[in-house]
Amino acid sequence: MARACTFGIEEEYLLVRLGSGQVPATPPPAVIGRCREALGQYFAQEMFRSQIELASPVFTHLHEAREFFQHRRQRLSMALAEEGMGIYGAASHPSAAWLRQKAAAPAHYQQLFDDYRHVAQRSLLNGLHVHVGVPPGCDRMQLINRLLVWLPLLLVLSTSSPMWAGQRTGYMSYRRVICGEWPHMGLPEALPDWAAYERYRALLQRTGALAVDGDFWWAIRPSRRFPTVELRICDGCPQLEDALCIAALFRHLVEHAITGRHDPLPCNRELRWIAQENYWRAMRYGRHAQFIGMHEQQPVTAEGWLGQLQEQVPVDSVDAERACQHARHLLRDGTHADQQLHCLAQAIANGLGKAQALQAVVAAGTCN
Numbered sequence: 001m002a003r004a005c006t007f008g009i010e011e012e013y014l015l016v017r018l019g020s021g022q023v024p025a026t027p028p029p030a031v032i033g034r035c036r037e038a039l040g041q042y043f044a045q046e047m048f049r050s051q052i053e054l055a056s057p058v059f060t061h062l063h064e065a066r067e068f069f070q071h072r073r074q075r076l077s078m079a080l081a082e083e084g085m086g087i088y089g090a091a092s093h094p095s096a097a098w099l100r101q102k103a104a105a106p107a108h109y110q111q112l113f114d115d116y117r118h119v120a121q122r123s124l125l126n127g128l129h130v131h132v133g134v135p136p137g138c139d140r141m142q143l144i145n146r147l148l149v150w151l152p153l154l155l156v157l158s159t160s161s162p163m164w165a166g167q168r169t170g171y172m173s174y175r176r177v178i179c180g181e182w183p184h185m186g187l188p189e190a191l192p193d194w195a196a197y198e199r200y201r202a203l204l205q206r207t208g209a210l211a212v213d214g215d216f217w218w219a220i221r222p223s224r225r226f227p228t229v230e231l232r233i234c235d236g237c238p239q240l241e242d243a244l245c246i247a248a249l250f251r252h253l254v255e256h257a258i259t260g261r262h263d264p265l266p267c268n269r270e271l272r273w274i275a276q277e278n279y280w281r282a283m284r285y286g287r288h289a290q291f292i293g294m295h296e297q298q299p300v301t302a303e304g305w306l307g308q309l310q311e312q313v314p315v316d317s318v319d320a321e322r323a324c325q326h327a328r329h330l331l332r333d334g335t336h337a338d339q340q341l342h343c344l345a346q347a348i349a350n351g352l353g354k355a356q357a358l359q360a361v362v363a364a365g366t367c368n
Contacts, residue, residue, distance in 0.1 A: 003135070003255055003258060003259065004060070004255065004317075005132050005133050005134065005251055005254055005255050005258070006058050006059065006060055006132075006133040007058070007059055007065075007130060007131060007132045007133065007247060007250075007251045008055070008056045008057065008058050008059060008130070008131040008226075008228075009056045009059075009065060009069070009128070009129070009130055009131075009243065009247050010053055010054070010055045010056070010128070010129040010130075010131075011053065011054045011069070011089065011126075011128060011236065011237075011243065012046055012051060012052070012053050012125075012126040012127055012128075012236055013051070013052055013053075013054070013087040013088060013089055013126060013236075013367065014048075014050055014051050014087070014088040014093055014096070014124070014126060015027050015031060015035075015050040015051070015052065015080070015085055015086075015087065015088075016050075016085065016086050016087070016088045016093075016362060016366065017084060017085060017086075018081065018084050018085060018086050019084075019359075020359065021088075021095070021358070021359045021362030021363065021366075022095075022096065022097070023050050023088075023093055023096040023097070023101065023124070024050055025049065025050070025097075025100045025101055025102050026049050026050070026102055027049060027050050027085070028083070030083055031080065031083050031085055032045075032052075034076075034079040034080055034082070034083055034085075035052050035076065035079075035080070037079065038072070038075045038076040038078075038079040038080075039052075039054055039072060039075075039076060042054055042055055042056065042057070042072065045104045045105070045106060045109075046104065047103065047104055047109050047112065047120070047123065048101045048102065048103065048104055048124060049101070049102045049103070049104050049105075050101065051104070051124070051126075052087075054069070054072055054073075054076070056068055056069070058133070061319070062244060062247070062248050062319040062322075062323075065244060065247065066240070066244055069240050069243070069244075070240065073087070073240065073367050073368065074368065077367060077368055086366045086367075087366065087367045088126070088238075088362060088365050088366050088367070089126060089160075089236050089237065089238035089365060089366070089367040090126065090160040090161065090235070090236055090238050090336055090340065090365035091125055091126050091127065091158075091159075091160045091161035091173065091174075091175040091235030091236045092124075092125055092126075092160075092161035092162075092163060092164055092174055092175050092178075093124060093362065093365075094163035094164070094166065094340070094344075094358050094361045094362060095163075095165070095166045095355075095358040095362070096124055098121065098122060098124045098165070099121065101121070101124055103120070116182065119178075119181045119182055122178055122181070123178055123179075123182075125161070125175045125178060125179070125236075126175075126235070126236030127175070127232060127234065127235065127236055128158060128231075128234040128235065128236050128237050128243050128246065129230055129231060129232050129234075130230070130231040130234075130246065130247045130250050130251070131223060131226055131228035131229070131230050131231075132228055132229055132231075132250060132251050132254040132255075133226070133227060133228050134227060134228065134229060134254070134258060135258070136227070138258060139193050139194045140194060140197075140222035140229055141188075141191050141192070141193050141194050141196065141197045141222065142192070142193050142194075143229055143254070143257050143258065144188055144220050144221070144222065144229060145191075145192070146257040146260070147220060147229070147253055147254065147257050148187065148188070148220070148271070148272065148275045149271055149274065149275050149278075149294065150253055150309060151187070151219055151220060151231075151233050151275065151279065152233075152275065152278035152279045152281070152282040152291070153278075153282070153291075153302065153305055153306065153309065154231065154233060154234055154246055154249065154250060155173060155176065155219075155233045155234055155235070155279070155282045155283070156172075156282045156286050156287050156289075156302050156331070156335070157234075157242065157245065157246055157249075157327055157330050157331070157335060158173075158233075158234035158235040158236075158237055158242065158243075158246055158335070158336075159172040159173045159235055159282070159286040159287070159335045159336070159337040160173075160175075160235040160236060160237060160238065160335065160336035160337050160340070160365070161173050161174045161175040161176075161235050161337065162174065162337040162340055162341055163340060163341075163344070163358075163361065166354070166358060168341065168344075170284070171283055171284050172282075172283065172284065172285060172286030172287075172288075172335070172337040172338075173235050173282065173283045173286065173337070174283075175235050176233070176235075176279075176282075176283045177283060179217075182217060183209075184210075184216040184217050184218060185217040185218065185219075186218065186219060186279075187218065187219050187220075187272075187275060187276060187279060188216070188218040188219065188220060188221060189218075190269070190272060194222075197222070201216075217232065218232065219231075219232055219233035219279075220232060220233065229254060231246075231250045234246055235336075235337075237336065238336055238364070238365045238366070238367050239336065240367075241326060242326070242330065242335070242336065244323075244326075245322075245323045245326040245327055245330070246323075248319045248320060248322070248323035249320070249323045249324070249327060251319075251320075252313065252315070252317070252319070252320040252323065253309075253313060256313045274292045274297065277292055278291045278292055286302075286335060286337055286338070287302045287303075287330070287331050287334070287335060287338070288302075289302065291305050293305055293308055294308045294309075294312060295308055301331075302331045303328065303331045303332065306324065306327055306328060306331060310324055336364075336365065339364060340361050340364060340365065343360055343361050343364045344357050344358070344360070344361050347360040347361075
């Protein structure tokens with residue numbers, strides 16, 4: 001059995017008005033006060049005034065994460081309901097007036113908006129981030145290189161952003177399309193080890209491309225704050241079990257990558273090509289795509305790709321087994337992106353106008 005790693009989860013939410021489902025440009029101070037009171041030390045302000053983050057403590061077992069997020073989500077939702085507000089957990093809001101949104105007060109967010117202007121303004125998006133702890137002496141860039149090929153599959157499981165500005169985008173993860181407008185927010189650079197990472201970072205800092213205290217926003221990165229690898233590719237998950245499934249799968253992959261026993265191939269240029277291609281297909285088509293599989297690099301469905309993962313990285317824990325079962329359910333029955341599109345179509349078929357249909361989509365993405 002692979003070494004059990006600790007982990008943590010960060011969820012981003014938009015604050016929405018119950019009923020209309022709209023995101024206020026500046027929520028009343030009482031609303032933010034309610035958030036702080038409900039979440040305590042686990043509250044964080046995000047990029048926009050109407051966006052917050054729930055950052056967990058360190059967990060050892062998945063049931064700890066389930067209990068923590070069930071309690072905090074419920075407590076936050078109940079507190080905000082008294083102010084006529086709710087928390088929206090999907091990765092993109094289907095109809096938010098994103099041009100009207102205001103940057104949060106902290107100086108580093110103000111600097112982001114100054115530096116990146118329209119790109120920052122468009123980034124009214126929610127992500128799911130998962131940290132997994134690694135032992136001292138582990139080269140985190142080598143570890144990331146071994147994990148890279150599986151990242152698009154984790155994105156597929158999380159897809160929840162098929163709509164933007166009142167329209168179907170044609171993408172199952174439009175959030176990742178917008179992320180592509182930022183520097184250092186796609187797949188990580190081809191850096192073979194930690195020494196190369198430090199040289200690359202020093203080069204960018206020396207030439208003014210990266211602040212001394214700056215960080216990369218890659219789809220997966222070595223955290224600068226914690227001894228972890230941080231998964232950042234995934235869309236926000238309104239359904240808690242979807243988020244827990246992804247966290248457990250990522251932890252499982254990290255645990256086995258640390259040992260190297262189930263490393264299918266060394267990281268090479270060809271594998272990076274495949275990862276990049278599968279990444280695009282995951283953004284565009286989600287679970288409906290044909291991917292380039294790990295076995296002889298032949299076309300494979302998302303469900304078949306999950307089967308290859310289970311063969312390549314054998315399941316050896318209850319948490320990983322349950323995560324694979326839930327992942328198979330998502331790939332067969334649909335992710336939240338599928339649910340949003342179905343909800344929209346059903347609302348229109350039932351005679352609702354576009355505005356009401358979009359409200360129904362927001363309601364489906366609101367966490368309880």
